[in-house]
Amino acid sequence: MATLNDIRACVFDAYGTLFDFASAARGCRTEIGDDFDKLTALWRDKQLQYTWLRAVQNRHADFWQVTGDALDFAMETLGLQGAELRDRLMALYLALDAFPEVPALLRRLKGAEMGLAILSNGTPRMLDAVVKNAKLDGLFDAVLSVEEVGIYKPDRKVYQLAVDRLGIPKERICFLSSNAWDAYAASAFGMQVVWCNRYGQRRERLPGIPNDEIKTLAELPALIGS
Numbered sequence: 001m002a003t004l005n006d007i008r009a010c011v012f013d014a015y016g017t018l019f020d021f022a023s024a025a026r027g028c029r030t031e032i033g034d035d036f037d038k039l040t041a042l043w044r045d046k047q048l049q050y051t052w053l054r055a056v057q058n059r060h061a062d063f064w065q066v067t068g069d070a071l072d073f074a075m076e077t078l079g080l081q082g083a084e085l086r087d088r089l090m091a092l093y094l095a096l097d098a099f100p101e102v103p104a105l106l107r108r109l110k111g112a113e114m115g116l117a118i119l120s121n122g123t124p125r126m127l128d129a130v131v132k133n134a135k136l137d138g139l140f141d142a143v144l145s146v147e148e149v150g151i152y153k154p155d156r157k158v159y160q161l162a163v164d165r166l167g168i169p170k171e172r173i174c175f176l177s178s179n180a181w182d183a184y185a186a187s188a189f190g191m192q193v194v195w196c197n198r199y200g201q202r203r204e205r206l207p208g209i210p211n212d213e214i215k216t217l218a219e220l221p222a223l224i225g226s
Helices: 022-026 029-057 063-078 083-093 102-111 124-133 156-166 180-189 217-224
Strands: 009-012 115-120 142-145 173-177 192-196 212-214
Touching: 009 156, 022 029, 022 083, 029 063, 029 083, 063 083, 063 124, 102 115, 102 217, 115 124, 115 156, 124 142, 142 156, 156 173, 156 180, 173 180, 173 217, 180 192, 192 217, 212 217
Parallel strands: 009 115, 009 173, 115 142, 173 192, 192 212
Antiparallel strands: none
């Protein structure tokens, strides 16, 4: 049964929602060894921390630099060395795997004439690469990067970017993210929000309340009546 009302567009976060950020380190599992999971977690944690800290300091650097800085921190912390390994991991970040249900879901929504967009911290180059690698190009009405506003999520200007570009009121947009803080922020902004809680996170103590919570994006159509 649909739990969201009069949705005209679905706007997706990219990393962790459509694309599996763990697939980069998984592609170098032989070289990384037992520290595979640790690298994935630390790399992601520092990546997000650096976006927030740069935003607070008003010292923006694009997501490619932030991703590289976070990787350098994680590799040094875990005692992983080698420029070749670093270069390989960064290259794999441009070719992340889409989660298994994503292609069919997007095509179903597209066939139902639902507006589709990505709204991400990633740079235009990063997003273009990962979308094309997953063979999802042509499915989105817009692929939006925070570089257009020069600040990272959860700043309200990022979510407003989707409203402005799509020309749809925020109340008619369904925003989807696997990141709890992102989902709560979009809800506080005024979008209808579905939190795709892939990683079994606890609920946040933040402004905003997601309209619904799912484990995979395959559950989305039932919520929006598509």
